[in-house]
Amino acid sequence: MAGPTKDKAESKLKFVVTTSLRPTHELVENSKQLAAHFNMNYAARRNLSIKDLSSLFSADGLLIVSFQKILFVMGDNKFFFHPGLAGLRIKEINNGKTDQMISAMSLKKGYSVLDCTMGLGTDAIVASYITGATGSVTGLECSPVISELVRQGLQSYLEEDKEIMLAMRRINVINTKHKKHLTSLKTGSYDIVYFDPMFRYPRRKSPGINAARMLANHDPIDRETIEMAFNVAARRVVMKERRDSDEFARLGFKHIFGGRHSPVAYGVKERQGVP
């Protein structure tokens, strides 16, 4: 495991790593390893409730390692890796329906994708399914906790559909800020560079998203980052935002795609003259 980058907001919070109730020796060892990776304290579970353990350690949040998953708990909010709507979107694509993100990317088998805002990895899974074994998807995520939970989830989640499971396993996760990473890349390193930043104004509340929202970076993207992304993209830079968002104009996206009735849209910057 590569050590996490320090995300400013997240590093101000105190998290403690523990196990589910009645852990095995292996679970205890796994949680100690995770605590060491994050440079956090490990706390033996000792049959304590989540609430009691949090107050005993004055922790803002707990990372609870069980056999099936790593659960992040902060107050009443929980977050753990789950492929979300990826399976349904893939089923619809296979039934001939248009997936607006795939269509905006004009994504094909064999393409390489840099997902600069991986979050819970749903978009990355759909992209990885389409690019297939001959393509690649790299996901960047600056929250150390989100990136590690999603990285482990993508590698271990047991998905019924083998092709979707393989698509998950192929995703390469990097815990970093996208601007920093883009600086290190050569011109045309990826076919598609994708951004799905936190909406300037959130659309709706959902318990799963809210817990991750607390860890997520909400900084707006700057124009220089989009210019760097355009240099790194051999074909397109694509950004998802609310349909009516001023972000498209601010960041220089002139071509906006998306279903007429959808609340979200995709801004596209295309490199000319690429077949």
Ligand SMILES: C[S@@+](CC[C@H](N)C(=O)[O-])C[C@H]1O[C@@H](n2cnc3c(N)ncnc32)[C@H](O)[C@@H]1O
């Ligand atoms: C709206 S979510 C992305 C959701 C994702 N497309 C999915 O399908 O699950 C945005 C994510 O980007 C991350 N993020 C925001 N700014 C970032 C940056 N500068 N570098 C890397 N990740 C960033 C946030 O922490 C958050 O997890």
